[in-house]
Amino acid sequence: MPALRTASALFCLILIASPALAEEPTSAVGPLMKLFESGRLPAQRQPAVVEMICQRGNANDLRVVLDRILQADGFVPELRIQALDWLADAAETRKVVPAGDLSGLAALVIGDRATGQPQLQRRAIRLAAEWKVAAVAPALQKLATSTEVTPALQRSAIDGLITIGDPGSHQTLKELATAGHPLPVRMQATAGIVSFDASAAATAAAAVLHDATAKDALGPLLDAFFQHKEGVDGLAAAIKAHPPTADVAKVALRYMYSVGRSDAALSNVLGNIAGISADPTPPTPEEVARIVDEVIAKGNPARGEAIFRRKDLSCMKCHSVSRAGGQVGPDLSPVGVSSPVDYVVNSILNPNLAVKEQYVTKVFELTSGKVLTGVVIDRDDVRVNIRDVTGTTVTIPVADIEEEVEGRSLMPQGLTKFLTHEELVDLAKFVSELGKPGPYVLNPGRTIQRWRLMNEAPEELTSSVPHLEHVRELILGSDSTHWTPVYSQVAGVLPLSELRENGEPFVLILKGEVQVRTAGAVHFHLDCTERTQVWVDAQPFDDAKDWSATFDPGVHAVILRIELSDRPDPTLKLEVSTPNDSSAKFELVGGY
Amino acid sequence: MKFLTTSLLSLLSLAAMNGASAAPFELKTDDHICIIGNTLGERMQHTGWLETLLVAKYPQHNLVFRNLAYSGDEITGYRDGNKRMRSRDFGTQDQWLSASAPCPQPDKLSSRDKEIGRVSENRFGLTNTKADVIFAFYGYGESWAGEAGLEQFKKDVADFIDHTLGQKYNGESAPRLVLFSPLPLIDMQDSSLPGQEYIATVNQQLQAYTAAMAEVTKAKDVTFVDLFTPNSGNVRPTPEWSINGLHLTEAGDKAVATQIMSALFPKEKIGSGKTSDQLEPLRKAINDKNWYWFHRYRTTDGYSTYGDRAFLKFTEGPGGYGDGLSNYSVMQKELEVLDVMTSNRDKVVWAAANGKTEKPVDDNLPEFLKVVTNKPGQLEGGAHLYLTGLEAIDKMTVHNGMKVELFADETQFPELVNPVQMAYDTKGRLWVSVWPTYPHWQPTKDMNDKLLILEDTNGDGKADTCKTFAGDIHNPTGFEFWNGGILLAQGPDLWFLKDTDGDDQYDEKTRLIHGLDTADTHHTANSFAMEPGGAVYFQEGTFHHSQIETPWGPTRRVANGAVFRYEPRSHKFDVYVSFGFANPHGHIFEKWGQDIVWDGTGAQPYHATLFSGDIDFPNKHGRPPQVYKQRTRPCPGTEVVSSSHFPEEMRGNLLVGNVIGFQGILQYKLTQNGASFGAEEVEPIVFSSDVNFRPSDIEIAPDGTIMFTEWQNTIIGHMQHNLRDPSRDKLHGRVYRVRMADKEPLQPVAIAGQPLPQLLSLLESPDDRVRHRARIELSNRPTGEVIPAAKAWMESLSTSAPEYEHHLLEGLWLYQSHDVVNVEHLERMLKSSDDRARAAATRVLIAWRDRVPEPLALLQEQVNDESPRARLQAIWGLSYFTGADAVKASEIVVESLLYDQDEFLKFELDETNKTLDRRTKAVK
Secondary structure, X not given: OHHHHHHHHHHHHHHHHHHHHHHOOOOOOHHHHHHHHHOOOOHHHHHHHHHHHHHHOOHHHHHHHHHHHHOOOOOOHHHHHHHHHHHHHHHHHXXXXXXXXXXXXXXXXXXXXXXXXXXXHHHHHHHHHHOOOHHHHHHHHHHHHOOOOOHHXXXXXXXXXXXXXXXXXXXXXXHHOOEOEOHHHHHHHHHHHOOOOHHHHHHHHHXXXXXXXXXXXXXXXXXXXXXXXXXXXXXXXXXXXXXXXXXXXXHHHHHHHHOOOOOHHHHHHHHHHHOOOOOOOOOOHHHHHHHHHHHHHHOOHHHHHHHHOOHHHOHHHHOEEOOEEOOOOOOOOOHHHHOOHHHHHHHHHOOOOOOOHHHOOEEEEEOOOEEEEEEEEEEOOOEXXXXXXXXXXXXXXXXXXXXXXXXXXXXXXXXXXXXXXXXHHHHHHHHHHOOOOOOOOOOOOOEOOEEEEEOOOOHHHHOOOOOHHHHHHHHHOOOHHHEEEXXXXXXXXXEHHHHOXXXXXXXXXXXEEEEEEEOEEXXXXXXXXXXXXXXXXXXXXXXXXXXXXEEOOEEEEEEEEEEOOOOOOOEEOEEEEOOOOOOOEXXXXXXX | OHHHHHHHHHHHHXXXXXXXXXXXXXXXXXXXXXXXXXXXXXXXXXXXXXXHHHHHHOOOOOOEEEEOOOOOOOOOOOOXXXXXXXXXXXXXXXXXXXXXXXXXXXXXOXXXXXXXXXXXXXXXXXXXXXXOEEEEEOOOHHHHHOHHHHHHHHHHHHHHHHHHHOOOOOOOOOOEEEEEOOOOOOXXXXXXXXXXXXXXXXXXXXXXXXXXXXXXXXXHOOEEEOOOHHHOOOOOOOHHHEOOOOOEOHHHHHHHHHHHHHHHOXXXXXXXXXXXXXXXXXXXXXXXXXXXXXXHHXXXXXXXXXXXXXXXXXXXXXXXXXXXXXXXXXXXXXXXXXXXXXXXXXXXXXXXXXXXXXXXXXXXXXXXXXXXXXXXXXXXXXXXXXXXXXXXXXXXXXXXXXXXEEEEEOOOOOOOOOEEEEEEOOOOOEEEEEOXXXXXXXXXXXXXXXXXXXXXXXXXXXXXXXXXXXXXXXXXXXXEEEOOEXXXXXXXXXXXXXXXXXXXXXXXXXXXXXXXXXOOHHHOOEXXXXXXXOOEEEXXXXXXXXXXXXXOEEEEEEEOOEEEEEEOOOOEEEEEEEEOOOOEEEEEEOOOOOEEEEEOOOOEEEEXXXXXXXXXXXXXXXXXXXXXXXXXXXXXXXXXXXXXXXXXXXXXXXXXXXXOOOOEEEEEEEEEEOOEEEEEEEEEEEEEOOOOOOEEEEEEOOOOOEEEEEOOOOOOOOOOOOOOOOOOOOOOOEEEEEEEOOOOOOOOOOXXXXXXXXXXXXXXOOOHHXXXXXXXXXXXXXXXXXXXXXXXXXXXXXXXXXXXXXXXXXXXXXXXXXXXXXXXXXXXXXXXXXXXXXXXXXXHHHHOOOOOXXXXXXXXXXXXXXXXXXXXXXXXXXXXOOOHHHHHHHHHHHHHHHOOOOHXXXXXXXXXXXXXXXXXXXXX
16 A cells, blocks of 8 residues: 555645646756756765755756655665755745645655654654645644643644644644644644634633733744734724733733733723833923933933843833843944934834934735734845844745835834833933933943843752753753843943842852954953852863863853852943053843 | 717827927927937036037027936936935925925014015916926936836826826926937047947947837827937947947037937027037027036035025024024025026127127116124124144143144145045145135126145244135035045035146036036035045935936936945946945945944944945945944044154054044054954044144044144034024134154155056055055056056065055056956955955955856855955855846855854854845846
């Protein structure tokens, strides 16, 4: 039977492929294919060539790549995995799929070749879904509902169902969204339902939010609604009918503002549940003038800096100061020098009043009904790359764009509803002082401004000073999802009390990064060393106050472990310099 | 149904009858004549011969001429924005012809704008266009579509005629339309300009397109003037007619105007019997009127006058944005003033036509709107406190071991105001372009931007004299020395100014390039840089839409950010980088001819090779990896430290100005990084705590010190204040120099007037600016003397000199700048032992690709070069091939994949492939 199936698949392939070959469609990668098949290409150069074939080749070219993937020894394992991703990109962005029968891919989704190779399997799932290989749908439904597979595989399977989008998959997603499944599964499935049944998704989402706590990550679920034409208002109605807790509403409200959304219906519903007042009406010119007078007369920039740093306002998710913070909006380091107070106040209250040329946004409505907003980074005839409000680069296939219009500022209107009047005055004062001579003058770039704080550090790191193996494995070896960015103040000081709530956590693990360009010795000076341990890369330094390390070019990590004592107002400032006799040249890594 | 058919038939036969007996062309009393179309029409307003002959023929008719022609416009421009490119809300062709256009964004006006009389409902209401007659000059740009485009062109001509005759621009009747053909390309008998073979090919196209226009106009019974045929017979136009084979000189314009008159009025004698001298007062009056019209129609800062930033509104009094006057109401009022001044000069023209000399009477001008500053200073009357040039030094922090000295300021030379760009000439004198009218000239005031020459006559490090080379210029955003004169940007045109009698004031001026957009004057043609091979580069920012005609191919078009490349000797003009810049400012060529371009707004530095591969409009390049991560913004100007006055470890460092927050000059060490560059910041040269300190341009002086100009202005933002905010300073400007404190500056080397062997030996100098100025001097010398001397110099070089390969490269560049192709030497340099020279030679190969045999075979070797930077340049070069060669290039370029590929090579390959893909698709 297996033999027979192979034979018929082959027959199929010949049937479909031969007329296509007879037509000889023009290939943009003819020379590349020649090179690829010439045998001149060294093994280590293969990946670049395969990637380019996938990026630019036609259906016949991609068939050659697929056949290599399916051959047992066609590619080394790593390239096989990469090639699956590239084929998926080709299908998604350029709408090109290999010629001929595609069902052979099923062997990498289920069966012997799939098990034990989770990376390969997950990518094969994505690709099979992108190609809508019908033979794979039942297998995905099984994996998606299984309680025995890893969460990662289950996530991939659910994503696969969302992409395949046949009636069976839709049914499975609706089932997965119901109570009884783990919350992350319900959220993912619900987000998937938005694309084909926004109203059912809204009802399901209200139920999910009802069962959620303030600690759950609500972002991806809410994003699915934000990215749908009519999604948000439906969600608002459903939430009104079936409200979550005040805490969850508050987190959801913060989240929507942090991604630049201030849709009235949803923000009102969430605001009511959370007990936060409705959107303020835009101020009249007289009110602005009055606020400006107050800012000048009694604004307190120090208090303003603390407000600027508050998580619920998300200012630093988009704006950097002294190279620390997001890159979505303008860097504010020198803004006080070029912009009068009035401009600052107006920009906070009405971000759409004046937008500098490189921050003008575009809104893309896709044929699927999805709506994406961002600043165009670059574009060609196939794709548009935009930077969205989270700073992420999103690629939009030109073929999917139905409409493109000029958008509004990515900065949400109505942020001030999270502020008291005095707080607004202080915030504006702080911003308008930035860059002026004094405490908020441009930071010369010799203190660590962007730290990474480890989320929920494991016990091996907290209970006592960890040994080197644990430093290597649990700190240096942990990926970016385990860390949250935290930022020093303009003058270089990180207030540690901001990093704790109710005395938790007791131990902070912080990481700063130094990008060394020219090798040499670099000197560090830490202002307070109470109960603090220091490692540079994996090397411990006993004197935690002043130490030097010799670096090769590259990015190096400075790790601090701080047991917070009862210091009333603990702070941290780490200065980095080049000793006189050192040839080292370095930059301190900033950004988001 | 039957009735309909019959009446259609009778209409058709009526049309046919009209065709058979086309009425002779005539002008009527009070006719308004609008000229539309391409540069042939545009240039006529500056020389005025056609208008002069027509007004002289009809002295009693009170004719009104308005020239709306615009570099690069094509016949479908009335409906296709890519064939009549303008910045936002410039106004459509129909709006201009009918003198009717509303405020583009009335909802954004403030309550102050809406007070009676501030904003007119019709912003073209006083233009006096309202065309009764249209002269349309088309067919040159269109002809580049060749044989394949001919049928479409015929359809486009027919559509244009139908559309135009379907309008009532004067409110009453269809316009009378005259279509004009292009001229043939003219043989300039100059080896750098189009030669006979090239001209023959182009003229074949032009002839076919002229014939197409003749055919369609005949069928449509529209008057047609064929300028091609009379100039292609036995008597051909001479080089005196043109500046480049395409664009006419005044003599050419006069000759063509005469031909037009005999075509329009075949039975009459021309020019009402008056001699040219007798016509001169009339022509002068006409050109004066056209000067005002030109500054109205082509007003600069359009984006802030009618485009999106016109609708920024400001507080009247301390503040920022508010409900006070917008830019729109203020700037439209200025345009109304220009409209009325133009119309007042129509009357002077009519008087002159009747032999009377009248002065224009401007007693009827609308009043300007008074702008109240939103940033008053603390001194009496809102004045701002400015430190003197010397006092300001106390506020500066200087690099360890260096000191700052004042070279010149406004107290000594009051004309030194708002210095934009500077450059040293070969006599060691500092030229500075100053911009007191910034952001642009206000009507009724003096147009008095200047090009100054500052000279330190006694060598004490301070300027002693200041001469005004040009005192009547406008928006001089950039300049460069060339061939004994000056290439000067005055958007929308690039000019050549020359002093021929040695009094250090220009006495000759020529418009060379048209169609550079000026939507935002501080985004306009700036940061002039000359590559070692002699081409001049300059840049423009977003909002801009430029279209430039060239004898060398189709109209060059680009929107929203570009770097241009111009070869002054051959008049070749190209878009060098098409990229979505915010506003590029800063461009340097390092010692080996590699260049870095800065996007000034964000101060991002880009290695230009990564995004200057050829690309076809309207595509733009992707965003390349940056040279370094900038720490602050924005950047107005840049330079390379290459001076024996400073410590050797500084050589090759980048100097980057910065004017907000950090106000000073940053310094970066440039390093090789794979196929491209990296850089790291080192100690800044200087920075100031004076909030008005704005270092605008930087250049190494002949004595090796770092000179910088300083704009000195409390206002730096364009967006935060009204264009006419009175706090925009018009009184201050400085030049400083930075030197080692304990070391005397260098003795400048003599360059101007030196014998050739001396100049050639200067090409061995380690200091970039010494070589640069020697090259400028060499560009002025006769090619016939320079080339043999260069050959002898190269032969005399010691092969063991440490910089031997670089010297030979200078030799190659000298051939390039004199446009003398030397294949043997090129091939020698493509095989140089230094990969930097190989990459540089690849750039020369691309410049010469039309005259080097088998350029693709040479590039194939470079693509297989062991050096990543040489491969990078070869991949770049392969993007320049078109047609069947593009197919071959796409086969060659993949060979680069046989070798290691870093992010730069990958980026370059992707960009080249995109261009070649588009072209190969078109071929297949």
